[in-house]
Amino acid sequence: MYHYIECGLDNVYLASGYTVEDTSGYGETFSIEDMVGLHNAIGDSIVRQHRTMNGAEFRFLRLELDFSQRGLADRLSTNEQSIAKWEKASNKPVSNRAAERLLRIIYANKKKDEELSRLIESITESDQSLDAEQIQFRHESDGWHTALAA
Template structure:
């Protein structure tokens, strides 16, 4: 089950609301919504949908269980990425993401972990994302330029990389 969500400091509703419009079948709202009669039947208004979706996504990425296809799609949509954009970030074929989301292909452990990381990374401000990427690029370039095997020394029971 994805989870039950509520807004702190508010009374719980008499009857919880299963929030299926999220694309997930197992999100239950205990408050933060109101039922309203409309000309077309009962309608439901959700308070602060953006924060609700962020809370759902953070819950998904922080659980130990493997991502299911609906959770995979939910995270991609929350990052506002197309299937092709996500496939490029994951290093897989564009149709592979579609197959993950349809449950036609199993979501492998490395893809599961990378999608979780990408979601959390996506929460960082853009300037911070750029800084992290630049630092990683610099580290990669340093490793490509310095083609030496590291050597280590032991001092007082701890290991340290020896300076060249």
């Protein structure tokens, strides 16, 4: 059994799918079969667990999604400092449950549905431009209606 701490998580052990070889002059070398598949399996396990994820797991999913702290902060409508704080508390539950749940949803849908990614991007863009838009109301014979200002 190999304790796979290189992934950044303390609780991952490999029962198979790896080889250890002794190389002369360099000591043991370690290789994993299908590293991408292993990381997908770890990510799926984190997303489906029945407890709040901890900071290390949160960081693992962020890195697997190839998001910077800034990029994830934008998608979660928070700031980089919050992301860093959650990740730094590696063995403590992530304190923002809404952000943690949204990260699970983003990860779970990363390979299944590009529509969700587009929706999150659209929401993020609309969050950034919210102050620039003005909503106008007009009254007509059938009642009040809204329209975006031109």
